[in-house]
Amino acid sequence: MEAIQVSVPRIHPLDDYLRTDRLPHTLCPGCGIGIALNAFLRAVSELVGEGRLDRKNVLFVGGIGCTARTSMYTMFDSAHVTHGRAIPFATGARLANPNIIPVVFSGDGDLAGIGGNHLIHAARRNMDLLVVVINNMTYGLTGGQLSPTTPTGHYTTTTPYGNPERPFNLIPLVAAAGGNYVARASITQPEVMKSYFKKALLKEGFRLIEVVSTCPENYGRHLGYKSPSDFYLKIKGVVKMRSGVKPWDVKYDWNSEITIGEFVDRNEPGFSRLLHEQVRKVMAGEN
């Protein structure tokens, strides 16, 4: 075995999209968030390579949490904002400048818990955002507390006798609220995840991609997974890819099936277009 020394700061194929001077990132060994970020950056890099996306237009926003911290490592205009408020921040940016493609990249705690109301109302307004919820089913950054997507019965720091609550199933929630595109991917199928990102990046209106992920350190240990790979393989076994399933038939059940796939794909006008059209009409005295 030879250890070769190469003093090239950019060596990995995705290094163009990373603040390589800050690597290695803060996430724990084997954390699924990095796998999701990997697929997202690949989607952007492919679209840029195909001439279908200008990376200068991408705005990368995270709230608070392990996932949100990825905004510190991506080479975009990025923002790390207050807890749960990534969607309002991205909304403001998009309405001020309609060329911007805002991407909210945050976790289940930030987006479905603290910022849950912003999530449903952004979907209702069909706001022009790509919202990526990395669902590791816990508040990982603060030590592994119960989140709104923690499955029933699970042991966490705050549910030492098992979680008595029912979790949110984000797919029917956001589909009912009115998103243009609603899909769920898994870190165990990164290529499929990348194809969803590619598609959603170019669509108008509200797009939600939930990514079933892992938190091997602060959650997996409570569940008895001894290594990141054990947790990874559990996820691989429980996710089932289905097509043609109605959003309300999508399962989120840790013991039988977590359905992945694309469940809503509409092309209704986004809020930003409607608003700017209205402003144009008012200014022209047509309204």
Add this chain to the structure above:
Amino acid sequence: MSKPSPKVFDIVTIGDRCKECEICVTVCPTKVLVISDVMNRNGYKVSFAANPDKCIGCKLCEWSCPDFAIFVRQGEGKSRGLIVWSSPEKAVAR
């Protein structure tokens, strides 16, 4: 002169980024990768392609590494497993 051959790969680990999580070892369908005994400055033993000839170039390791610490590129002559470092200061000799 050896020309790039479609079946020959360099499997490259960026030593200072690897966190010894073993995800790449788990996902590789042909058991190319192992955790080596090279320890980086953060105390992690880094992954290494010990059986490069078995690599089929699926890049599942590259896609699944949470730390952007491994990638696969076309090689020349014969497949190799390499450990590289982002800068000389971060390098660890074997």
